[in-house]
Amino acid sequence: MEIRVFEINDNIKEETLEKLDKDNIKKIFDKIFQSKNMEHLKISCYANDDSIIREYNTNRETFKLKLLAEKLQAAENKKDGTRNKQITEGYLFVKHEKHRLFLLKLENIEVVDKEKNYEMRNSFSIEADYYKGCIFKNNIKDITIIDKNKSIAKYWREDFLSLSLNRDEYTNSTELIELLSGDDLFSNDIKQQSNFNDIKNRTENFIFENDTFDKTNLGNLLRTKKLITQTDLKDIYSEKSKVLDTEFTLSKKAVKEKYKKTIRISEDTKICTDNYAKLFRRQGIKYEDGNIILPVDDELISELPKELTNND
Structure with missing residues (x-):
């Protein structure tokens, strides 16, 4: 297994890693790419002819992993070669195994303590921190890309990786x-x-x-x-x-992913809905005199806590 880290902005700087650095970075990969993590978009793609993943797959033994950082930097630049300020700077983490390649861009490096060998801080959360990823498992027709945002960034899928979507429902x-x-x-x-x-x-x-x-x-x-x-x-x-x-x-x-919404009404209370647009449109939620009012479907009244339905 090989792990590399590149800081990418106007320049590319490769980080020097010790064994403990790599052990902790592996934990970051494990946390974000765990199969039960449903806090990001996950889409199946295939590699186009000019994809850097296809190039990597063809020349695994001689492929220079720094080419990934160079390709990402180019994808984050404008046509005139200057950096696109609308794209957040970050670090590209690369984990290369015998039959698998994992790519991870962390857009908020502050959640990792570099001074403590890339240990995850307590603030590290797969629910809140922005990242993008790619999982290649030896099949150029089935490559998984992930994005913590609500949609896959064009520069990540198209400009950097040159992947096309496998169409499904x-x-x-x-x-x-x-x-x-x-x-x-x-x-x-x-x-x-x-x-x-x-x-x-x-x-x-x-x-x-x-x-x-x-x-x-x-x-x-x-x-x-x-x-x-x-x-x-x-x-x-x-x-x-x-x-x-x-x-x-x-x-x-x-x-559900596109229309879900969380409304925080106090430090310890939040309301979650799988389809806020539908709820709002049928007047299923309203704000009145400092209170949020939600009607309850008749068939679900029996599932409410007893203290809410007690008339006394």
């Missing part, structure tokens, strides 16, 4: 929601309509209320509701939407 659903939220699902003509927000809301309801997504069915619904008049799919949907399959099963996991 989760990938389709995730991209559908991202296209919708970014106003990239529909054509320019539809986006310019005065009722565009109504179209977006109706589309979200379609996602929440159906098990499958079908471009034709959504178009028919929008016309039935008199929100659009266009009949041809190319006049309804954007060029960017062509990445989606015309029809696919909607992933409940993807919907």
Whole structure:
């Protein structure tokens, strides 16, 4: 096993590591990449012809791991070669094993104590700290990338690793929601309509209320509701939407990840919902006189703590 660490900003600096450094860094990899960690996006990809993962796979014995740092630095730069200030600087951690390669970018190095051999501080948390990762297990057609943000960063998947998505219901659903939220699902003509927000809301309801997504069915619904008049799919949907399959099963996991929300109401109390947009839209939550009011579905009243339902 080989472990390397590179600090990447305007320059690349490789850290000198002792045995204890590597032991502690291995613990960081184990914590973040553990299979039960559900606190990040995890997407399956395949390597494009120009992917650095493909290059690594072809020349494992002679491949220079520093090339990964150089490739990442280039991906974080603008076209003129200067650093893109919108991309957070960080450290690239590389763990190379006989049949596996793990890459991890930590965007908040303060959660690791470099003075104590890269020991994780108490503040280290897979729930809060931003990171990006890649897992290659000897199959260039099935490479896993992860991102603690709500979507996979373009510079990480495309510019650095040159990976394409393996299309499945989760990938389709995730991209559908991202296209919708970014106003990239529909054509320019539809986006310019005065009722565009109504179209977006109706589309979200379609996602929440159906098990499958079908471009034709959504178009028919929008016309039935008199929100659009266009009949041809190319006049309804954007060029960017062509990445989606015309029809696919909607992933409940993807919907939950994109619409879940946590509302903190005190230091020790928070309200969590798997679909805040749906909850808010059906007036299932409101703020009134310093209180958050939530109605309880009839079939769940019996599951409430007894002290809440005691009339005395």
